[in-house]
Amino acid sequence: MKVDILAIGVHPDDIELSCSGTLLRHIAQGKTAGLLDLTQGELGTRGSARLRLEEAATAASLMGAAFRKNLGMADGFFSYTRENIIKIIEVVREHQPEIVLANALADRHPDHGRAARLVADACFYSGLVKIPTAGPDGTPHERWRPRALYHYIQDHNLEPDFVVDITPFIDKKIELAQAFRSQVFVPGAKEFEEELNSPISGEDFIEFLRAKARAYGRAAGFEYAEGYNVARTPGVNDLFSLI
Numbered sequence: 001m002k003v004d005i006l007a008i009g010v011h012p013d014d015i016e017l018s019c020s021g022t023l024l025r026h027i028a029q030g031k032t033a034g035l036l037d038l039t040q041g042e043l044g045t046r047g048s049a050r051l052r053l054e055e056a057a058t059a060a061s062l063m064g065a066a067f068r069k070n071l072g073m074a075d076g077f078f079s080y081t082r083e084n085i086i087k088i089i090e091v092v093r094e095h096q097p098e099i100v101l102a103n104a105l106a107d108r109h110p111d112h113g114r115a116a117r118l119v120a121d122a123c124f125y126s127g128l129v130k131i132p133t134a135g136p137d138g139t140p141h142e143r144w145r146p147r148a149l150y151h152y153i154q155d156h157n158l159e160p161d162f163v164v165d166i167t168p169f170i171d172k173k174i175e176l177a178q179a180f181r182s183q184v185f186v187p188g189a190k191e192f193e194e195e196l197n198s199p200i201s202g203e204d205f206i207e208f209l210r211a212k213a214r215a216y217g218r219a220a221g222f223e224y225a226e227g228y229n230v231a232r233t234p235g236v237n238d239l240f241s242l243i
Contacts, residue, residue, distance in 0.1 A: 003066050004031040006146070007095035008088070010115035011041040011075065013183055016176040017200070019101050019152040020063060021166025021226050024173065027064050028191040035060055035068040036088075038115055045198040047182030059179035060170075067095075072155065076111060080118055088122035088217040088228065090133045091143035093162050100146045104154040105229050107177030108199075116151055123149050148234065153216075153227040155199070162234070163216045167223040170213060174206055 007023055009015040015023070015035055023033045037056060040049035045054075053070065060068035071087045078084060092100070102119040103112040125131055129143025134140050150169060153160060166173060181189040185203050199205075210224070217225035 001034075001066060001094075002032075002096045003034040004097065005033040005099045005101065006036060006092065006095055007033060007101040008036045008038065008103070008115075008119050010038045010073075010078075010103055010111045011044070012037045012039075012052045012070070013041070013059075013177070013180045013200075014103060014112070014154065015101075016063075016173070016180065018104075018154050019226055019228075020059075020176045021169045021173040021213070021224070022101070022152075022164045023063060023065070023163065024169040024176075025166060028169075031094065032066045033063075034066045034097070035063075036091055037068070037070045038073045038084075038088075038118075039111075040070060040072065041075055042073040044183065046196050046201060047180075051182050055180045055182065059176050062176055062179060073140060078111075078114070078118075080114070080121075085116060085122045085125060086131075086133060088119060089126040089131065090135075090141065092123060092126045092146065093133055093204065094135060094146045096142075096144045098147045100149045101228075102149060102151050104160070105151050105231070106156065108155040112154055120149055149232075150228040150230060153229065157215075158211070158227070158229060160216060161230045163220050163222065163225035163227045164215065165220070165222040165224070166183070166213060166219065166226055170210065170224040172174050173213075174209065177206070177209060 007015045041052045042049040103115040106113045177185045212222040216227040
């Protein structure tokens with residue numbers, strides 16, 4: 001199944017908290033999007049791997065994603081290895097995205113920056129013919145390199161290289177974030193453990209998500225936006241694309 005966009009997060013909920021508004025906008029335009037989580041988030045203060053997988057499946061369904069996969073790497077301890085690069089290459093080649101969205105280049109959580117490098121290098125190596133991979137039935141994959149890789153901004157307020165208008169989708173983004181009921185405050189959620197606090201578990205976190213999106217949108221004249229960084233200078237066909 002080929003998709004237009006492949007969004008990759010090291011933890012379940014990274015995608016929803018950081019770039020789901022962008023995905024919702026493009027899905028509404030008729031584009032297809034797939035989701036890939038590198039780990040099950042088993043080291044998270046709250047919830048469990050099983051619960052987070054259930055929440056991730058719910059969020060993917062609410063979003064209208066074409067699929068969601070999990071590579072089962074070790075949360076907190078995944079390494080830059082050939083094995084892990086190949087795992088990502090296999091997904092990229094199977095689904096042939098034009099655009100890949102990946103974790104922040106640097107962030108509060110050390111997993112985010114490490115995942116950003118791992119994904120970026122896997123996208124490059126995916127285009128090399130001398131790295132063979134095959135599907136579950138043994139059919140060789142074609143080499144494939146996405147046309148663009150963009151790193152979504154997460155906890156740290158990095159200076160964006162560009163922003164995407166998510167104004168019509170801000171409420172849906174909040175709904176997707178709250179699908180992770182063990183992680184994000186949802187009034188009355190039975191999954192919520194009051195005694196275990198995390199940076200995203202407070203009642204003020206949803207307000208923070210809205211405020212962050214409003215701040216990134218302001219400079220571009222949008223009510224709400226999500227910010228991105230690039231490692232390679234993007235190009236446009238005409239100046240009107242930048243308006």
